[in-house]
Amino acid sequence: MSQDRQTVERVIERLHEVYGDRVQSGAAICEQHAHTTSWVPPQPPDAVVFPHSAEEISHIVKTCAAEGVPVVPFGAGTSLEGQVNAARGGISIDLGQMNAVVSINAEDMDCVVQPGVTRKQLNTELRDQGLFFPIDPGADASLGGMASTRASGTNAVRYGTMRDNILSLEAVMPNGEIIRTGARARKSSAGYDLARLLIGAEGTLGIITELTLRLHGIPEAVASATCAFPTVGAACDAVIATILMGVPVARIELLDADLVRAVNAYSKLSLAETPMLFLEFHGSEQGVAEQTATFAEIAADCGGTDFQEATSPEARSALWQARHDAYWAAIALRPGAVGFSTDVCVPISRLAEAVTAAQEKAGSLGLVAPIVGHVGDGNFHTLPLIDMNDEDERARAREYVSWLNELAISLDGTCTGEHGIGQGKMPYLRKELGHAVDVMAAIKVAIDPGNIMNPGKIFDI
Amino acid sequence: MSQDRQTVERVIERLHEVYGDRVQSGAAICEQHAHTTSWVPPQPPDAVVFPHSAEEISHIVKTCAAEGVPVVPFGAGTSLEGQVNAARGGISIDLGQMNAVVSINAEDMDCVVQPGVTRKQLNTELRDQGLFFPIDPGADASLGGMASTRASGTNAVRYGTMRDNILSLEAVMPNGEIIRTGARARKSSAGYDLARLLIGAEGTLGIITELTLRLHGIPEAVASATCAFPTVGAACDAVIATILMGVPVARIELLDADLVRAVNAYSKLSLAETPMLFLEFHGSEQGVAEQTATFAEIAADCGGTDFQEATSPEARSALWQARHDAYWAAIALRPGAVGFSTDVCVPISRLAEAVTAAQEKAGSLGLVAPIVGHVGDGNFHTLPLIDMNDEDERARAREYVSWLNELAISLDGTCTGEHGIGQGKMPYLRKELGHAVDVMAAIKVAIDPGNIMNPGKIFDI
Known part of the structure; x- marks a missing residue:
């Protein structure tokens, strides 16, 4: 479905008439919207548009659909598998200017956000209310992007993934229709779970324009710890035992000896250069103390040594900064x-x-x-x-x-x-x-018969 | 899509040749497969078949699809909105004989079950391993049926719903293809979330033939409690404060004064006949004691009175039996x-x-x-x-x-x-x-173009 140049130019011109300099087609900005750390080379879009509302996205999608020009949603550009590449050209829809927290409903422990809000921005806005959004993929990704890749990260062992922390979505479908998958009820059995279908669809079925998110209370107490193990197997045994014992660990991360070496060098730490678990416990003061003690006992049983707690906010923050910098530490090796x-x-x-x-x-x-x-x-x-x-x-x-x-x-x-x-x-x-992919493809064809939504991703059709 | 009688008879005859007396078309058994407590009258199928495997279901579905005869999956028949009615006639596929627990993977805290396994049966089989499956809709429903209605119940506030406790599904699709939505990984971003699409689809997109379920550790300690409130509003305030405080309550159930009166009469209790919360706390001994104390304090702040703990297994069991019998207690009013x-x-x-x-x-x-x-x-x-x-x-x-x-x-x-x-x-x-229903309908048509899977449910097409 390669687009002839004239058609794409016509669509860009039409968008330009409506959105003025919120439509950009310079080489630099197009390349910036195609960076990728996958094996595939960057594939820049033909233009980038910066909408301000679901209605504008609906209009953009209809304009592109009428000419068969692809649209590729873009959040913060932190995806790792080429999700934002314009595989077949077309228009990148950058949601970065749709970055408002629409409402925070503290009693209901939910909030409504636009897709360009990043997780750090949201947590800053939530802090005063004693609430937080737990999904932490490391990068300061946009929440629309995190939904689209079904992101998770270090806290998922306790708080689940994006799948579990979205109550409902608003999205623009390939025909330009704006739908809402539900309201703010904490659970629902009303028909097919379209929110869960859009979560992880990587923008191939619709563009998420608003998210209703489930929030959690900032725990009364937080403690972090590290523990060294003689082998990866011993560390894994400790993880299994911890979870079987029902310790509601908030984070439990393994670093192998190579990565510990990298982190020591990069973050100026002096951890034993052997497989290592980084942990975090959330709860009441008493609960966290109990969790920490239970884990220390399990770890010792599994051959763990050098168990160290980090309870001060500074020590915890240094530890998790080191963990989050592990990617850069590794690269620096x-x-x-x-x-x-x-x-x-x-x-x-x-x-x-x-x-x-x-x-x-x-x-x-x-x-x-x-x-x-x-x-x-x-x-x-x-x-x-x-x-x-x-x-x-x-x-x-x-x-x-x-x-x-x-x-x-x-x-x-x-x-x-x-x-x-x-x-x-x-x-x-x-x-x-296997054949489940055929079912996915049938859904894609039914919802996006023109194949204009982020084509060339997930599977070929 | 009314079926002419001859076509249906031909299909039943064909099934009879293969499955012998596992195909039944007597009036009594057909009526038994259409009971409903909704407003709609019972609509019996033309016959009932009792398959033993996904392969048999695939064959049955293909046989029916070839003639445009509807199929209606049937679990334990405990649904409440006419889900098992044969709205357009056809064959009820009773999964009751597919009731094997296929495997229990204790270290992974998961298990694989056939769809006819009921929740009580599963929990009996799990008990020795110190594990349980938390979803409890009251009735002893089948797990396939619970998945299909996205069931939840009293424990959902802590453990989530069927949506959250299924790792993957095997299903027979309307074309007879057997698909698997995933394996046993605890999370996945591999394409569209077909498991979540089938969960809550009420058998209109496919017939679930195997479930991989997430299990939980039986808590070290359990305590139950009741607390009376002057008004429903006061009880709700206590609920909101409890959840905001991060108390990981396992059950928190409201009975209004009418229902308390009914329960007192039916279950020979002597609760104050005013709005009442029934609660359950799960955790370590220390954690449960802390949760109970925190709730008692919150309840008192909200005007709660007569806070009573039930810690012995007998007292707890009597309390929750009364709660589960609330439906019958109400009817007896x-x-x-x-x-x-x-x-x-x-x-x-x-x-x-x-x-x-x-x-x-x-x-x-x-x-x-x-x-x-x-x-x-x-x-x-x-x-x-x-x-x-x-x-x-x-x-x-x-x-x-x-x-x-x-x-x-x-x-x-x-x-x-x-x-x-x-x-x-x-x-x-x-x-x-609104328009989200059109997206559901488009998915239904794409996956089941002949509309043979439980037609006449959820939405009209």
Whole structure:
């Protein structure tokens, strides 16, 4: 469905008449809307438009649909699998100017936000009310984007993912219709769950224009801790026991020895350079003390050593800043290299096996690939650091990523726990889900018969 | 799409050849598969088939699809909105013989079950492992049916609904294809969330043939309590404060004064006949003690009196048995009457207003309609008790139900928190969701172009 240049120019001209300099087609801005850290090269859109309302998006979508020109929604541009690439050209719809918190309903513990609001912005606005939005993918992503990739991150083990923390959505569909999937009830059995269908659809079914989010109370007490383990297997045993014991751990993150080394160097820490768990506990003062003590006991039983608590806000903040900087720390292990994050997720009983196999495979291929994991969910990221000028190394990295995705699938897991399919993981989706992909494609064709919504993503049609 | 008799007979004959006496078409068994407590009269299928595997269901569906004969999945028959009625005739697929627990993965806290397994059966099988499945709609429903109506119940305030506790599904689609929506990873961003699409679809998109469920650890300690309040508003204030304080209450149920009176009479209790909260706390010994104390303090601040704990298993069990028998207790208030459960759900800040308005409306219409609510979620059921021989009373009850559903919608809520739309609530879905219903219909047509899967439910096409 390649667009002839004239058609695209005509659409841009029409948008320009209505939106003036909120439509931009300079090379720099178009390239900025196509950055990607996947294997696929950047594919800039033909123009970028900055709408201010669902009605404007509806008009933009109708204008593009009438000419068969693709639209690609853009939040903060932090996705990792090429989700914002304009695979078939067209118009990038940048939602960054739709960044208002529409309402906060403290008694109901919910809020309504526009899609361009970022998670940090929201949490700043919520703080005074004693509330927070728990989903934390690391980057300061937009909430519309986080919904679209079904993001999660470090807190998901306790608070769930974007799937669990959205009450309802407003969206512009490919025909320009504005729909609302529900209201503010905390649960509903009213028909098909269109909110959950749009969450994770990566903008291929509609453009999210408003989100009603579930909030949580800022816990009375928070404590963080680190604990070293002799092996990845021992750390995973501690994770399993912690969850089986019902400790409502808020974060439980694994760093392998390579990554601890990287974090020590980058964040000036002096952690033991061995597999390490970073933890956080939320609750009442008494509850947090009890959780911490229970975990310390479990960890000791599993061979954990050097258990250290960080209760002061400064110490906690330093610890989690180091964790969030793990990506940059890893990159700094090999200056000039590019890091490609993988994202497999397996049942927790298979986690130690998967992490160990991933370490061995990287070693056997001569790759440096430190590992960090949201291990309470069985989700871990390896970060092969690749010299992009080395053709042979690129090929080995590709072999590694492909092997890892297939390993996860063979262990009853998935190739993507939280980053989405985008363009980068398209080859694995059918291996993972077989004929279910045909059902997805049937839904896509029914809702977007012209294939104008972020075409060329998730699966080919 | 009325089927001519000959076509249906031919299909039944074909099924009979393969499945022998697992195909039944006697009047008694057909009527038993159409019982309903909605306003709509029972609509029996033409025959009932009892399959043993997904492959058999695939064959049955293909056989019916080839002739355009509808199929209607049947679990335990406990749905409340006519979901199991054969609105356009056809074959009821009774999943009761597919009742095996396929596997329990204790370390992963998940299990795989066939759709005919009931929640009580599952919890009996799980007990030895220290695990349980928390969703409790009261009735001993089948897990396939609970998924199909997106059921929840008393524990949802803490543990979520069926939406939150299913990792993946296997289903037979209308073309007979068997799909799997995922594996056993605790989270996934791999394409459209087909599991969530099938959950709550009431068998209109596919027949669930296997469920992978998320399990929870049986808490170390459990305590129950009751507390009386001067008004519904005071009870609701206590609920809001409890949740805002972050007390992880496992159950928090409101009974209005009428229902307490009914429960006292039916279950031989002597509760104060005033609005009452029934509560349950789960956690460690210390955590439960802390939760109970925090709630007692909040309740006292809100005017609660007569706070009573029930910590012995016997006392707790008597209390929750009384709560679960509330439906029968209410019916017994007016012998010979039929009770029609409503199911609205509103933001918790609007709950007191909604419950009070519902009481007044019932009074003004001369109806007896006791109320019980899963108030932590803002969901409550009123149970108008109707003399079906009194035409005028039936009309007033219809007016009441219609008024109540519209009230909930006007308060940013839904006409159904957990029972589903079925046939009974079809008139309200479009009022609630507008054009979103067109998107649902487009999905239905794409996946089931012959409209053979439980036709005549949720919306008309």
